[in-house]
Amino acid sequence: MKDAIHNPGEDAGARIVTRFFPLSEALKPYVSTIYLTEITLPAGTRVEDYLHPEWANMRFIDGEAPLAGVGGAPAVPAPPFVATGPTSKASYFAAGNMRAWGIGILPAGWAKYFALPAAELADRFCDGAAHPAFAAFAPLTDALPRINDVDAAAALIDGHLVGLLAGTPRDDPAIVAAHRALVDDDLASVADLAAKLALSERTVERLSHRAFGFPPKLLLRRQRFLRSLGRFMLDPSMAWIDTLDHQYYDQAQFTRDFRRFMGMSPRAYAARPKPILGAAAFARAAAAGAAVQGLHKPAD
Structure with missing residues (x-):
């Protein structure tokens, strides 16, 4: 049963x-x-x-x-x-x-x-x-x-x-530098990321697949979405329009991203119980400084 x-x-x-x-x-x-x-x-x-x-x-x-x-x-x-x-x-x-x-x-x-x-x-x-x-x-x-x-x-x-x-192998400083750049709210493009790392865009692409799992363009889009989601997780009373990251053009763009990353609309997600992740977001923010793991900043 x-x-x-x-x-x-x-x-x-x-x-x-x-x-x-x-x-x-x-x-x-x-x-x-x-x-x-x-x-x-x-x-x-x-x-x-x-x-x-x-x-x-x-x-x-x-x-x-x-x-x-x-x-x-x-x-x-x-x-x-x-x-x-x-x-x-x-x-x-x-x-x-x-x-x-x-x-x-x-x-x-x-x-x-x-x-x-x-x-x-x-x-x-x-x-x-x-x-x-x-x-x-x-x-x-x-x-x-x-x-x-x-x-x-x-x-x-x-x-x-x-x-x-x-x-284990030696650290690759480019990975930490790329991670630090990705959690920078102002990073807007793959070209900006490559410039920050002083690497070609092709090299950044290879690095992203090896250590981060996805193309850099998708990583930037994911981080933008997570910044918005993280605000909501810490204050579910917020309207979605008030959680939007500054890099979103409008709420429609955010809604498309939400469906891409969460598989449902913002409204549907807000209406769902969050018995595990809801409380964990507060505990995680207190312990590690970010409500969701994808916003965790690398150690200095």
Whole structure:
């Protein structure tokens, strides 16, 4: 029998909590956050939400397997270790009782930890335990469920990530420079990005596919959209017209972008419950300085 979708507001016994944990200084150029989402619901029910477009993530799930699909793909049961590349489309998920540890991977972190070009896993997720690119992280799948102390579990993840740095390639300063440029509100074109990096547009294109997952033009469009969405997530009472980034010509252009990135209209999204991402936006902003991962600024 198919599980019922549940609105946590309907049941005082439901509990959804997302916590963010501090990072070692060595990880800050590569990792946005280490976080834990715990969901407790009545048996046989699930809660659904949409992840916004974001950089890469690894998630380690203990409990009921959530159903997940990126960009309108059919929702399928997620494996215990889910590795997701950078996304330019919303990811639907329906979760039951579970505990999920997450690691947000910044573009510099993708280049640091994975030999796989980011474009090869863009808008996709895979079983991290079966994919050779993520083999170094697979031991966390069995280790994390054995630890009841969440601070100890977060420290285990942090220590594992730090320990892996010793065998990784040198940093590419162009990746951090490109990331810093992308989160600049005034960056308006690929030509401007290439000029900031002192690289040809063709070189920027290759760099973008390798570390960021998408062509630079799409990345600029995504950042413009996320700046607008981030304002709404922190104040859902705002009218969409008041959230618009200054680079939008008008609301119609924003609406087209919204449909491209979220798969629905702004009105439809505003009307949906956001039982996980709504509260998490505030916690994330407090812990990491941005309501959505795609707006996370690289470490200085």
